[in-house]
Amino acid sequence: MIVANRKPFEEIVELIKPYKKIVLLGCNECVTVCAVGGAKEVEVLASELRMYREKEGQPIEIKEHVPERNCDPEYVEPLGAIIADAEAVLSMACGCGIQFVGEHYIEKSVLPAVNTTFDGVTMEHGVWSERCLGCGNCILDKTLGVCPVTRCAKSIFNGPCGGSHDGKCEVNAETPCAWQLIVDRYKERNMLDKYLEIQPVKNWSTAHHGGPRTRVREDLKL
């Protein structure tokens, strides 16, 4: 899922300062699962903002809405009627959703209330961890399910580097060294000979380095 963090309250307050009537959008997908922009979080932020503006003597009208997704036209197109009379839209969806709503309603300011952070997994209730950078050329078969692109701070392909100490990364003592994890798995599966194979230099053109990516499936087009 896409994991995000809510922006600091002061920053959100500044973003909506000029407006008296806004729509606060959430999203029922990833940001709901990572507890940053679902129905609950939308309700809480709206309540906080209303109280703040009331205290400042500048009351604000906030309409709360949480569509199923913000990244598909079928859910974004019906938003027109909801945001029509709002001066701006504050969105707790991920960066994709915020942009997509903005693309559909260019006359409205669609403002981000969250910082979209990474693609990750839920480790336990309330803890999320990054797993994929979307590099466009998956090598998890070679590294036995541990992604060195994402989980190694240097994204190296023939590790570990000299910064690996007691299985931890020098960048952060709490972060496991991805290459230590990979080597441990090679050992567990008696595949250390595979580890000795030198991986070639990665072609990063499939990643974002090659510019924004688009995927087309001609057979699905209507």
Add this chain to the structure above:
Amino acid sequence: MRLTYPTNVKIVKVPCTGRVDIIHMLKAFEQGADGVYLAGCLEGECHFLRGNLRAKQRVAHVKELLNECGVGGDRIAMYNLSSAQGQRFAEIAREMTEKVRGLGPNPAKNGKTGEKK
């Protein structure tokens, strides 16, 4: 026991403090309450095992939210007492009332009728 406690305290009954969500506490303030406190069972004595501990974490979070939006985190508190501690219940009601009275009216109230819950 015929104990008395301040009449401004309005009780909202829930099956367990674990039922109280962040938004319930915020809504009380938004609707004009000057202070809110949760009276949960003693720690370790929750019938639902962790309800009062969850409430404690949520109250701590709401404190941060109230500080953020300028209402003030001191206006919310969590207390733990057993159903046999009527005396303590009245004492807490007085304690919280005095504390909130000292803090003054909820700054986000703006004309709404305030009720302490």
